[in-house]
Each structure stands twice: as C-alpha cells, then as structure tokens.
Amino acid sequence: MATPLLAPNKDNYLVSANGRLGNPPQSAITEVSRILDHAMQQGPANGLVIHMHGGLVSRDSALNDITARLTPRYQEAGAYPLFFVWESGFKEALLNNKSDILNDPAFRELVKKVSEWVVAKISPVGGVNFKGAGGVPITDVDRFRQEYDRWFDNLRQAPPVEDSDIAGDAQATTRSNAGIPDLDDLASDIERQLDDDPEFKRVLGRAFNAANPPGVVVTTKGAGTTERATVLLISPDALDEMFPATGPASTDARVKTRGVFTWLNVARYAAGIVIAVLKRFRSHRDHGVYCTIVEEVLQSAYGDLIGATVWNAMKKDTLDSFADGTDTCGRLVVQKIREMEKAGKQFKKITLVGHSTGAIYICNFLDAARAAGLETPIQVVFLAPAVTCQRFARAINDHEGTYLRDFRMFAMRDAREQQDAMLKPLYTRSLLYFVSGLLEGNDVDGKWTSEEDMPLVGMERFFTQAAFSNDAQVQKVWQFFNAKANRLVWSRAADAGVGLNSDSQHHGDFDNDESTLISLMNIIRG
Incomplete structure (x- = not known):
C-alpha cells in the first residue's frame, strides 16, 4: 500500500x-x-x-x-x-474541446478525404494501399474509409495511415513519391471522385446548410441534402473558403448568407490540405502520416479551437x-x-x-x-x-x-x-x-x-x-x-x-x- x-x-x-x-x-x-x-x-x-x-x-x-x-x-x-x-x-x-472536435463529422470526413489522397500520392502504386488485419494489403477505398471510422470509434489499435501500415517501405517510398501536384489539377481530380463518397458529401452539405442563417433560402442542390449540421465547429475562415459568403456574418462569425454551393470549392479546400501535408513530407518536416494530416486539418479548419x-x-x-x-x-x-x-x-x-x-x-x-x-x-x-x-x-x-x-x-x-x-x-x-x-x-x-x-x-x-x-x-x-x-x-x-x-x-x-x-x-x- x-x-x-x-x-x-x-x-x-x-x-x-x-x-x-x-x-x-x-x-x-x-x-x-x-x-x-x-x-x-x-x-x-x-x-x-x-x-x-x-x-x-x-x-x-x-x-x-x-x-x-x-x-x-x-x-x-x-x-x-x-x-x-x-x-x-x-x-x-487547452484540452476540453478536443473530444468535441473528434466527434465532429466534418473533422472526420476531412481527415478521411485528405488521408485518402495523401496515401494515393505517396503510395508506390498510386492509390489507397495500406495494411489491414494480419498485415493483409487493402486497396479498396470504401474499406479504407470504414477502417478510419473504426479507428475514430476506438475499434482499431492504430490509424490506417500510420507509417507502419503503408504497404512497402514507408520511409523509403513515401518521401520519394511525395510529389507536389498542381492545386487546380488535384482539386479537379478530387471533385470528379466525390460521387463515390456519399458520406463526405452528406456531412459537408449539412455543414454548408448550418453555415447559412436559419430561414435563408439558399441553393442546396449541390450539397445534396436539406439537413443542417447540429454542431458547427469549423472556423469562419475555412467556411468562407469552402462556401464563399455573399452577406455579413450574424452574431456567430461562422453563420453568413452564402451563395450557390459548388463541390469544386470544397475539393479545392481539401486539395490545399493534401498539398500542405505532402510538402512537409518532402522537406522531412512531417510528424508521421496520421499526425501530420491531423495537424494540417486542425490548423486549416479548426484554428481557433486547437489551443494556440x-x-x-x-x-x-x-x-x-x-x-x-x-x-x-x-x-x-x-x-x-x-x-x-x-x-x-x-x-x-x-x-x-x-x-x-x-x-x-x-x-x-x-x-x-x-x-x-x-x-x-x-x-x-x-x-x-x-x-x-x-x-x-x-x-x-x-x-x-x-x-x-x-x-x-x-x-x-x-x-x-x-x-x-x-x-x-x-x-x-x-x-x-x-x-x-x-x-x-x-x-x-x-x-x-x-x-x-x-x-x-x-x-x-x-x-x-x-x-x-x-x-x-x-x-x-x-x-x-x-x-x-x-x-x-x-x-x-x-x-x-x-x-x-x-x-x-x-x-x-x-x-x-x-x-x-x-x-x-x-x-x-x-
């Protein structure tokens, strides 16, 4: 005792x-x-x-x-x-809002989408390629997203994009393959493939609706949903970048009258985060695959909540x-x-x-x-x-x-x-x-x-x-x-x-x- x-x-x-x-x-x-x-x-x-x-x-x-x-x-x-x-x-x-961020569907979807494209760019085969249970290679994007949800729900021991989980010699291949794509080209590629990710579109569409004042009539066809996110934690600057505002802010700087929704703006925003991660890999300034992705998503989309x-x-x-x-x-x-x-x-x-x-x-x-x-x-x-x-x-x-x-x-x-x-x-x-x-x-x-x-x-x-x-x-x-x-x-x-x-x-x-x-x-x- x-x-x-x-x-x-x-x-x-x-x-x-x-x-x-x-x-x-x-x-x-x-x-x-x-x-x-x-x-x-x-x-x-x-x-x-x-x-x-x-x-x-x-x-x-x-x-x-x-x-x-x-x-x-x-x-x-x-x-x-x-x-x-x-x-x-x-x-x-410093720490009391971290669980809120983790449970924010927009945070999860941004991390998954950025991870998907970072892994595709640093993988030797040019696509999603990581290790699942028992070290079995997984190249299916839907499975990749499912494994990410399991990680966020504490059902997986390690994130599916940790260095040790990337197929091949991570340290040798990730840096040599971490080329820096053109922002517009990458944004176009991401936008073209968003139809294959309905959950991403649903969550970001709900965020778009929540970023508009209640009762404001907006064009939501591109968002694909009329639902509003119940919690909106994304920073005002990030929302303005994804969903450009056409009117002044309300009492909450996140909520403004916004124009026609376009997926290209969202894709361009995600592409910018992907490129930031890749640049850190090329310069050896990364903190491992997963933590670098999380850092860049937090810095870009949740800057006022991370504790600086x-x-x-x-x-x-x-x-x-x-x-x-x-x-x-x-x-x-x-x-x-x-x-x-x-x-x-x-x-x-x-x-x-x-x-x-x-x-x-x-x-x-x-x-x-x-x-x-x-x-x-x-x-x-x-x-x-x-x-x-x-x-x-x-x-x-x-x-x-x-x-x-x-x-x-x-x-x-x-x-x-x-x-x-x-x-x-x-x-x-x-x-x-x-x-x-x-x-x-x-x-x-x-x-x-x-x-x-x-x-x-x-x-x-x-x-x-x-x-x-x-x-x-x-x-x-x-x-x-x-x-x-x-x-x-x-x-x-x-x-x-x-x-x-x-x-x-x-x-x-x-x-x-x-x-x-x-x-x-x-x-x-x-």
Whole structure:
C-alpha cells in the first residue's frame, strides 16, 4: 500500500495567477520574504531548489501531488524546496474541446478525404494501399474509409495511415513519391471522385446548410441534402473558403448568407490540405502520416479551437511573473534573494528545475537574475522542456558563461516521444509533438503566425535530422549541449552514471519516474 502524501506545507510554495500574488487562492505578497527568510534559517546544505511545474498542471495537482510528493525528496537531498504554483485552468482550456472536435463529422470526413489522397500520392502504386488485419494489403477505398471510422470509434489499435501500415517501405517510398501536384489539377481530380463518397458529401452539405442563417433560402442542390449540421465547429475562415459568403456574418462569425454551393470549392479546400501535408513530407518536416494530416486539418479548419491562444497565454504568465510591479511572483523572489545577498546571507546554490513549460519559466528567471545582479551560483535542470530552440538559444547567448554553466536536460528519445499518445485517437504522439506541430509560432509584424514543426529543445528529432542541420538556433542549442559532458540524458538511460539515468516513458513522467528523481537528487547533492 502506497504511503499517503503529506499535505503541502505553506513554507514551500507560492501560488500566483497571471504571474501575480495577492488575495487567496494566490499567496500573499508577504509570503515571499517569510518563506525565503525561513529557508535561510534552515541552513540547507545544498541550497535552494525552485521547482517550476508545467502549465497543464492544475493548482490542486501542483499542490497536493507535485509539491507534497517532491518536498521530502528535495529535503532528503539537503536542499530547501520552493515551488512556483502558477496554473489557472490551462489544461481544461487547452484540452476540453478536443473530444468535441473528434466527434465532429466534418473533422472526420476531412481527415478521411485528405488521408485518402495523401496515401494515393505517396503510395508506390498510386492509390489507397495500406495494411489491414494480419498485415493483409487493402486497396479498396470504401474499406479504407470504414477502417478510419473504426479507428475514430476506438475499434482499431492504430490509424490506417500510420507509417507502419503503408504497404512497402514507408520511409523509403513515401518521401520519394511525395510529389507536389498542381492545386487546380488535384482539386479537379478530387471533385470528379466525390460521387463515390456519399458520406463526405452528406456531412459537408449539412455543414454548408448550418453555415447559412436559419430561414435563408439558399441553393442546396449541390450539397445534396436539406439537413443542417447540429454542431458547427469549423472556423469562419475555412467556411468562407469552402462556401464563399455573399452577406455579413450574424452574431456567430461562422453563420453568413452564402451563395450557390459548388463541390469544386470544397475539393479545392481539401486539395490545399493534401498539398500542405505532402510538402512537409518532402522537406522531412512531417510528424508521421496520421499526425501530420491531423495537424494540417486542425490548423486549416479548426484554428481557433486547437489551443494556440491558450498556449501563448500560458507562456505569457511565465513572463508576467517577472514584470515590473510590487506583486509579481518571480520578480519578488529574485529581488528578495538579491537583498539577502547584500546582507551577507547567501544560499550555497540555487537549483532551478523546470518541467515542460516550466523551462520557459526558467529562461525568464535567468533574465531577471541577470538584471538584478544575482551572485548565488545557479544550476539548471530541464525535464522534457517545451521551450523552443529559438527561445533557449537567446538564453544561451545571455547566460552560457554564468547561470547556464551547470545544466542538465532529461528528455525522451524520439521513439518514446512517438509512442506517447497524447489524446488517442485524435492525436497519437506526445504533447511536445502537438506543441511543435500546432501551438508554437512567431510574432510577425505584430501578428502571431503558427509554425508547423517548430523546433523544441526537449525533442531529439530536431538534433538528429538533416533537415535542421542549417537551422542556426537548433545548432546553437546542440553545440551548447555538447560543449560540456553530461548535459543530456535521453530516456531510457540506465546505468549511465550518477545523475545520468532516466526511464520516463511519457511526458508527464519526469517528475515521478524514480530513476529520474534519483538522478535529480544526485545533481542537487553534487
């Protein structure tokens, strides 16, 4: 029987929202000085550990699981633990609509149609060709669609377009056959074959009807149905592309008066997604057949629901924690530590531990430490970091010779990353793959623009594939990793040495996998 966890101790955590302290449930501003003074009085032999958890961790979980569970482990290592608890419902905001998307008939039909044409273009035989039960090749399109429905209904172990299911040597053939067709030619080909797919036509026809205001008389002959979709999740931009509007939007930007329905517009829209997938295959920027198709469909048709806004808000919280003000959590901690230094009170060292988005928090902490002139030695530990190579390259430029001299990262080998299904059957790879493929991007002229396959520090693939050999930021990070021995631990690592082992199999494992925790304790003691 597992030993029950102790309740979290208020001497070991600060709770913030939007980076700020204040009224409950946030910690009081006065808690910063009280906790750090108490920490100094304890005289920890191995200094202060500041732990930043990931952004998809609820407040209750951060307090009652992570803080309560890890506090005695850090104390055992001779350090005083302080946890930054900073979540405000991000997990629910990011994931709560994914089941709705999965059950949206339009999403399913778009994924099936795009998959059908992607497989036809990358298959050596130029048509649907995948493995069914027992490895038996299947070339029948109707069967292909049926197998997809089985996958979406959790009746199939793997999607019918996973790399291992494509007949032939997937890695050798898919890329060499992934030619980029002409958009108009492909759209015409898709349109000509839509009569063979009545379910696609019925579902998209219902979406067209639902995208018109109730009571508006529209020409629906092309749609083939007078039914309206009961749920309309497709983004306004995607609807406008498939079903051009002739009138202004109602209170719902998705619902507008639309003109005569034509299947060519729908086919052209699907063709654009097919080409986007093929381009990623040609450039080795894909995330496997199925996940790349899902990413492109989500990005194109469901952009406002995939969570990029929430992800950016999450990152902003880690930055706001160091903003000017009398109530910002991270800034007050850094200021208090600096005041203690000036008073002749200094911890032996500070160990910063950042899991997932917590690594972004650490980068911002280091900037604040430099601005404050912090003198206490700092060592950094990343656990499956969700920080971009772009952001960490900046941190390396600013802190490599000071706060980043002692650094270690624990992350999964790409094979494990691929097997860590984040939200099966919607998405079959890890959270980091999802972030890289859908949530990350850049600010371009004041407008946020997504970047598919954004290089992340915690993903091995970006440091092993030739496609990124000329990416200056990726190479900057890779050179940093190799500038000093033992900066990298790829799970699974066993009997690799003190502080160098990990057996984490999932993104969320790194703060509870025993071998990783033993390594972390040894780093703190070292």
